[in-house]
Amino acid sequence: MSVRGSGDSETDVQIASKSKELENGPEEAEFPDGGLRAWGTVFGAFVINFSCYGVITSFGVFEEYYSANQLKNQPLSTISWIGSLQLSLVLLMGCVSGPLFDAGYLKPMIASAGALYVFCLFMTSISVELYQFVLCQGLGVGIAMGMLYSPVVSTIGHYFQKRRIIAFGIFSTGASIGGTVLPIAMRRLFEEIGFAWAVRTLSALHTRFIAELSILNALSLVGRLLPNFIAQRMGPINMLIVACTLSGIFDIVWAAVKSTAGILVFNAVFGLVSGGYVSVLPAAIASLGADTQDIGLRLGMAFFSASFFWLASSPVQGALINLHGTYWPAALFSGCIVLTGVAMVVVSRILVCRRTGNQWV
Numbered sequence: 001m002s003v004r005g006s007g008d009s010e011t012d013v014q015i016a017s018k019s020k021e022l023e024n025g026p027e028e029a030e031f032p033d034g035g036l037r038a039w040g041t042v043f044g045a046f047v048i049n050f051s052c053y054g055v056i057t058s059f060g061v062f063e064e065y066y067s068a069n070q071l072k073n074q075p076l077s078t079i080s081w082i083g084s085l086q087l088s089l090v091l092l093m094g095c096v097s098g099p100l101f102d103a104g105y106l107k108p109m110i111a112s113a114g115a116l117y118v119f120c121l122f123m124t125s126i127s128v129e130l131y132q133f134v135l136c137q138g139l140g141v142g143i144a145m146g147m148l149y150s151p152v153v154s155t156i157g158h159y160f161q162k163r164r165i166i167a168f169g170i171f172s173t174g175a176s177i178g179g180t181v182l183p184i185a186m187r188r189l190f191e192e193i194g195f196a197w198a199v200r201t202l203s204a205l206h207t208r209f210i211a212e213l214s215i216l217n218a219l220s221l222v223g224r225l226l227p228n229f230i231a232q233r234m235g236p237i238n239m240l241i242v243a244c245t246l247s248g249i250f251d252i253v254w255a256a257v258k259s260t261a262g263i264l265v266f267n268a269v270f271g272l273v274s275g276g277y278v279s280v281l282p283a284a285i286a287s288l289g290a291d292t293q294d295i296g297l298r299l300g301m302a303f304f305s306a307s308f309f310w311l312a313s314s315p316v317q318g319a320l321i322n323l324h325g326t327y328w329p330a331a332l333f334s335g336c337i338v339l340t341g342v343a344m345v346v347v348s349r350i351l352v353c354r355r356t357g358n359q360w361v
Helices: 006-024 036-057 059-068 076-092 094-102 106-125 130-159 164-193 195-204 208-234 236-256 260-286 295-324 328-356
Strands: none
Touching: 036 059, 036 076, 036 130, 036 164, 059 076, 059 164, 076 094, 076 130, 076 295, 094 106, 094 130, 094 295, 106 130, 106 195, 130 164, 130 260, 130 295, 164 195, 164 208, 164 260, 208 236, 208 260, 236 260, 236 328, 260 295, 295 328
16 A cells, blocks of 8 residues: 655646646747737837838938938949948847847847937938948948847747737838838928938938838738738748749849839839738748747847848849849849749748648748
């Protein structure tokens, strides 16, 4: 006859709890998948994406203004380095901010990056030389946004599992709304209160060309929400392949568009297509591994790899256009790069399918 004491009972409880965890998976307890704090995190990330990535997608407004005013003696291909440097640093800094996020330094990063972001925009407002714009708007703002972007994306991954794709989609719309509102607002502010106070106003808030840019960003708002709902069914990697394939095709055919009406229609359609790539990408990267503890590192590595292409893309395309006098070489270059990336994603999908035994990844 055996006597079971309190120690045995506690052991049984632990074994039962562990068995239930193994049966249902640890994610049930780790991911709230909703609630005030989780959705509040999504809203905070949305606001950061609006103020930061909205500035990036609105660089065309700044480029147009610089080419007619402070930097009118500089070619557009040179001015474009400011925006390219800014965007590449947003991704490049992921290799630093991602591991720091995993180590628990989220709040200090957000505080310091926010202060740097505001300071550099104020310094941009008083810049007059090319090197000053490169240092303040390109380097400084780029580093600040890079220290913000990867951590806030990673934070969402720690609060959501079942609704992760939807949460990432809501977060990504911040860039589209910012890219829709800011070009119109900045152009109007340039005219009403001048460049310096317009940029200062932008930092405080954390024509045809403008209409085209705004339409592209407005339609990408829809394109960033809809694919995420579809990805809930077919998987984020599958959706990423579809979105990138369509983007690569449209990158090539846009050079054939000649009329103003055609450009507006193309921008509308391309905004829908390209928005899917931007919104699904974080969820696709997060789904490559089963452990969320290193999600910041994975996102940082992916953004780091992409940063070099973002840095060189605009200047290279500008040089191709100036060299050949037509848009076709730049369009072919851009489209082929995107489609090459699609082939690599397909290889990743095959490996993930073999590991998980699931085709809807």
